[in-house]
């Protein structure tokens with residue numbers, strides 16, 4: 001059993017990020033068995049769930065003339081535009097059916113404000129609106145986070161960077177993550193995490 005100061009943070013293991021989903025991450029579903037096995041070792045397990053309204057500003061369809069994977073200027077900075085995904089209360093937003101969600105202590109929904117995206121489990125993409133996860137973990141004396149899930153180069157990356165910035169020790173288990181890899185984003189993500197003293201384990 002891992003010590004009580006460690007938490008497993010499972011990022012966005014949802015149908016739309018798995019094979020057949022609206023924003024499928026190659027091999028996304030392959031992380032499920034490993035994550036289920038890891039849950040046994042941890043005393044605190046948190047899940048995040050991308051949870052967008054249909055009119056969400058991260059969807060290309062809500063920007064006339066724009067296509068998915070183009071970039072739009074938002075008040076908080078450049079934002080990649082995505083296919084419609086993880087719409088609240090749709091099957092695509094549900095956790096992968098094989099993920100053992102019964103053992104989750106806490107679920108963080110993010111990206112539910114129409115005008116702002118939220119890759120990170122800690123802050124929305126303005127880098128200042130908190131999700132409440134930092135307070136949840138701090139209240140439990142947790143200072144070391146083990147991150148797994150989807151996608152390595154977006155929501156796992158931003159969660160890991162914010163966690164490191166907040167002062168947590170951060171470990172990312174790469175073998176329990178899969179990436180989208182847009183224009184080299186996976187290699188960029190690895191480098192950014194290493195630069196932030198995040199430990200990458202296989």
Ligand code: VGL
Nearest residue numbers: 012050082150151154155
């Ligand atoms: C994600 C793009 C858009 C992710 C979520 O979970 O990595 N990526 N929304």
Ligand code: ZN
Nearest residue numbers: 050058086111
């Ligand atoms: Zn999203």
